[in-house]
Amino acid sequence: MTKRLNFTAVFIFIILFCAMTGQTVDAATNTTDVNLVINNKQVSADVMPFIQNDRTLVPARAVFESLGGTVKWDQDSYTVTVKYDTTTVILKINDKTATVNGKKKTLDVPAIIKNERTVIPVRFVAEELGFRVGWIDSSRTVTISSAGDPEVKPEIKGNITAVSLKEGNSKKENTIVTIELSEAIKSSEGYVTTMLTTPNRFVLDVKNFLADSQVSDLTYNQKSSPLTAVRTAAYSENTARVVCDLKEASTPVVSLSADGKTLKVAFKTLSTYFNPMEDGKLVVVLDPGHGSSTAGKRSPQGILREYEFNRAVANKMKRYLEAEGVEVILTVEDDSDPSLANRCAEANNSDGDIFVSIHANAFGNGDEWTSANGWEIYHYEGSVLSNQLATAIADANFPGIGIRNRGVKTGNLYVIKNTNMPAVLIEHGFYTNLEEIELLKSDEWRDKVARYNADGIVKFLKSHSE
Template identity: 30%
Template sequence: MHGIKKIRLASITLIFSMLIAIIPAQVSAQETSKIHVYIQQELQQWDPSPFIKDGSTMVPMRALFEKLGFLVTWDADKQTAKAVRGGLSISLSINRGTAMVNETVYYLDVTPSLENGSTFIPLRFVSEAAGADVAWNESNRSVQVQFETDPQKRIHRLIDNVTHSGSFIQAAMSITSGDGIKNNGIIVKEITMDASGATAKVKFTADITVSKAVKNDRGVTISPVESVVYEITCDVYKDAFDQWLLQTEPSKMNYVLREKKPFMNTQ
């Protein structure tokens, strides 16, 4: 009997030791996979927690919008969230690949989703639409969301966002008569502030590769045919929340062709 007790005691001790060894490993793995979100260097403690989806950091919708100072309304029938801060409005819908920032349409890399009853939205898209810079640190799996205070840099951020929007792509396709375009980059050439500092005229160039539908013996293919550079001007303004917003929508901007040449494939 004493031998049996010793065996049982040894078995229990072994199992307990194994559990002690496993638990720290599990906790460590959970900590390693956790996403840390900092807004203006303040660590956010959100429940439910952020996660990665298709390479994008997804965060709880209401927590992010309210932290950024937005008022949020939710349309349950359309499963659409609308967040408003001064003159800025952002609308996103569950499983829809486009979003609206005021009157400008944007294509999303990852769609908002419902996870265990909570709505999650892409952190980078919303933060950049709100005028912030977003940086990912792979070594500690953290995201830094920072708001620039310099007006010139904030206007640069706004123009960069707009030229990657679906509305700008559609406007560029219309101007170039292309069936597809590739935005190779923009350069802000001039920002002219008015005396009040509340409005500005922006002049920038956009380097665009234009593709067109070409018929051949295999059917129709979309192929690049030319490269163009347009000089574009638009107006922006600053609202009561000190955020710079687009006053001229992409379809109404002034486009002047500065350069045009046949597409040369360097590959």
């Protein structure tokens, strides 16, 4: 049950299991399994209660011992004796006559043997012993409570009838957990979700519902999924709980079907999962910023336009990366300046594994030289992989690059936010700084940083390609 390929088999098994155990009405014996709640707690027994000829039969020992009574079986007389407080009820198997403190009474259905367990008509026995018996039709639940308890009315509207798990087909839906309900709920009041930590779990509670005793726990072992297991149980007397065990905190998107009876819980791909060699090739998207006529984006006195530096470094990086067997896609191949949206679309519609935007920096009003200086790299906040990529590129550049390291930073920049792959933006020094513009103009320095960038990129890709 731990391999993803086995899910179909598990699912079929669940269907067969439900069929075998009489989840639906069994025409041959005219019985239907029901849920059991004793003193507000959902109870499982190896023989579950069932309905026969309009009467609910329950396993004698499991039910009446948990209510504090005693249950004795006599093999010779084929009788079961249930005792609680001052009352003794004796039932004979397949006999409609019972005795209550010695007096004979007639039953609608007799006690019988099922799977080596004695099952007896619950209402008759429980009420004779002074317990309260209730029936919740919508969730097929029999409730039994001690007489001393306050009026027991677990407000139960239905059951979780099935939980299944499948692989999604997009980054936003890597893994989908589907929860089927016996009755419709409203999205506003029907369920509550919580994220718990140490260990990480996502919890979905369905209020006024119980979990069907036949819903199986599921385990999942898929590298790209944050999910490892799904467990379903009664959290309290009137709340069913689905717990998703996670490798990391991951808040899924929960949606309710139009008929209110199916909850879909969609988890994103594990944030640390990245397998660029999955398609057999490594592909880097390089994005040389701006264009020849982009306003601003030039040094004081018009010595350097930023686009020219960006193009030169991108082209050199392309050659270094291709020499390492990496495919390179340029978001722009001429001097034009496509919109940021178009640059992202170019990347998102490609086989690109990562996105690297190439820039140089500026400070001040653009007419005057300023002292701002140094190299920095940006990634979108919270992206673990982009942070790894940025760090690998920074580590490759220093100390060889020879200018100040302003560090790995997070930023809400359009191209690193709107690309759906690990993405960074490099600012290679300031063209508004008199010393750094000399480096930015230098073919030798451009070649050096291009090689460092390529080294960092290859190291990052290889670290995720075993």
